[in-house]
Amino acid sequence: MVLKIKNISKNFGGISALTDVTFSIEEGEIYGLIGPNGAGKTTMFNVITNMFPPSSGEISFLEKKITGLKPYKITDKGICRTFQNIRLFSQMTALENVLVGGHSRSKSGVFSGVFRTKSQRHEEEKLHQTAKELLELVGLTPYEDVAAENLAYGQQRRLEIARALASKPRLLLLDEPAAGMNETETEELVYLIQKVQQRGITVLLIEHDMPLVMKLCDRITVLNFGKKLAEGTPEEIQNNQAVIEAYLGKEEEDDIA
Incomplete structure (x- = not known):
């Protein structure tokens, strides 16, 4: 259950x-x-x-x-959710919005983030790969560099789902x-x-x-x-x-x- x-x-x-x-x-x-x-x-x-x-x-x-x-x-x-009223980061790109969801699972700390350690760079590459895969899943690959506020309403809804899925x-x-x-x-x-x-x-x-x-x-x-x-x-x-x-x-x- x-x-x-x-x-x-x-x-x-x-x-x-x-x-x-x-x-x-x-x-x-x-x-x-x-x-x-x-x-x-x-x-x-x-x-x-x-x-x-x-x-x-x-x-x-x-x-x-x-x-x-x-x-x-x-x-x-x-457990992750979407909202009745869309809550995207409007001026961030579609890809950046999905990365926000992925970073909730990030294991890198402040030190590795500041000094860009090898493990942090590897994790960031994996997060980008996963984010791109999720954009493909929801049909938004052509719009990964488009600001969320410039997407059509239905696309914004699908982007919210992709961001939620990024948190696994x-x-x-x-x-x-x-x-x-x-x-x-x-x-x-x-x-x-x-x-x-x-x-x-x-x-x-x-x-x-x-x-x-x-x-x-x-x-x-x-x-x-x-x-x-x-x-x-x-x-x-x-x-x-x-x-x-x-x-x-x-x-x-x-x-x-």
């Missing part, structure tokens, strides 16, 4: 953003986390990465408790990666996420694009008002009346199919 969420609650003052949520993700899965706006999905990502510590409950990663660890320690353990995660959290994408860009994203899975990386996905979710995900948890409403395969979720009513409304049943 890669990730286990056990009885997680998160309160902000008198407001309960998450209430007693439990689910688990197996290695190699693409797992969907869906629900209406305000259901607590991004809050769950923030709790997993300890940007917001949980009010109660426990989180385990690869069978070890990570509740309460500093965010950078959670990255070290092998075992679990990749994607927060609405298809938001704002056109149909062609969404199709390219589906193919990219499948390639990420083929690299042995488990994916936890927040997404409002239901055709994408149903096509990609092995299993899905549905949140509503911070509580777990349902869990199951795409087919089970598609046919769950409570999900249809809560997530899409009674008049829109056909849209989830």
Whole structure:
């Protein structure tokens, strides 16, 4: 088991953003986390990465408790994420952005960096090679020297994924990666996420694009008002009346199919 969420609650003052949520993700899965706006999905990502510590409950990663660890320690353990709003270094090139992710795994210290030791130079060469390979994976090789702010929106989304992959995660959290994408860009994203899975990386996905979710995900948890409403395969979720009513409304049943 890669990730286990056990009885997680998160309160902000008198407001309960998450209430007693439990689910688990197996290695190699693409797992969907869906629900209406305000259901607590991004809050769950923030709790997993300890940007917001949980009010109660426990989180385990690869069978070890990570509740309460500093965010950078959670990255070290092998969890990385993208954000709902793109957070690239806008004036850095595509290649430099990916290198930032790779440097989170750098073993070189201040001394070797200042004096450019042989081991530091060798590590830097490997980081550049990996960064270029990841740019090729996401289809951005021709744009490696282009500033991130000058890339098209869909390209920026793919660049964020490349930067996250550079940190060598075992679990990749994607927060609405298809938001704002056109149909062609969404199709390219589906193919990219499948390639990420083929690299042995488990994916936890927040997404409002239901055709994408149903096509990609092995299993899905549905949140509503911070509580777990349902869990199951795409087919089970598609046919769950409570999900249809809560997530899409009674008049829109056909849209989830």
